[in-house]
Amino acid sequence: MPRIVLETLVAAPIERVFDLARSIDLHLASAAATSERAVAGVTTGLIGPGETVTWRARHLGLWHELTARITAYARPTHFRDEMVRGPFRRMVHDHHFEARDGGTHMRDVFDFASPFGPLGAVVDRLYLTRYLGAFLAARQAAIRAAAESAAWRRVLPADAQGGP
Numbered sequence: 041m042p043r044i045v046l047e048t049l050v051a052a053p054i055e056r057v058f059d060l061a062r063s064i065d066l067h068l069a070s071a072a073a074t075s076e077r078a079v080a081g082v083t084t085g086l087i088g089p090g091e092t093v094t095w096r097a098r099h100l101g102l103w104h105e106l107t108a109r110i111t112a113y114a115r116p117t118h119f120r121d122e123m124v125r126g127p128f129r130r131m132v133h134d135h136h137f138e139a140r141d142g143g144t145h146m147r148d149v150f151d152f153a154s155p156f157g158p159l160g161a162v163v164d165r166l167y168l169t170r171y172l173g174a175f176l177a178a179r180q181a182a183i184r185a186a187a188e189s190a191a192w193r194r195v196l197p198a199d200a201q202g203g204p
Contacts, residue, residue: 042164044150044173048180052187057144058116060183066195068183089113127151
């Protein structure tokens with residue numbers, strides 16, 4: 041099964057980075073190129089433990105829907121979303137956060153597998169790993185940009201803005 045691991049240092053408090061990573065609104069802004077929308081479950085604000093979101097987006101020229109559930113949650117260090125319905129045979133996305141050097145080390149681990157058996161494995165290796173890696177890198181860049189500027193104040197609800 042393919043695995044994508046991305047790491048970014050963010051000059052912002054761990055709680056802020058954690059909350060931005062689970063913000064539906066920031067995700068939508070970072071995925072504008074795919075016309076992504078949240079169409080069911082939590083569709084705005086912050087997603088939390090046990091909750092689901094269904095995304096509808098255009099990837100690789102086709103419309104897809106994917107429903108993910110938050111299956112692990114330990115604020116502010118980790119959460120996991122897993123596909124419960126969608127185009128993959130399997131998709132698990134772990135979001136790890138560690139306070140480091142006055143900021144936050146953010147690490148995404150994205151495990152997935154396409155359907156279609158051996159053909160899907162070839163597509164995963166030759167194309168999807170690169171495509172999804174770029175998509176996730178853009179998402180990390182959006183989280184970092186929001187966390188390190190005043191933009192986070194427009195994204196996070198007032199009750200999640202307790203830190204500096």
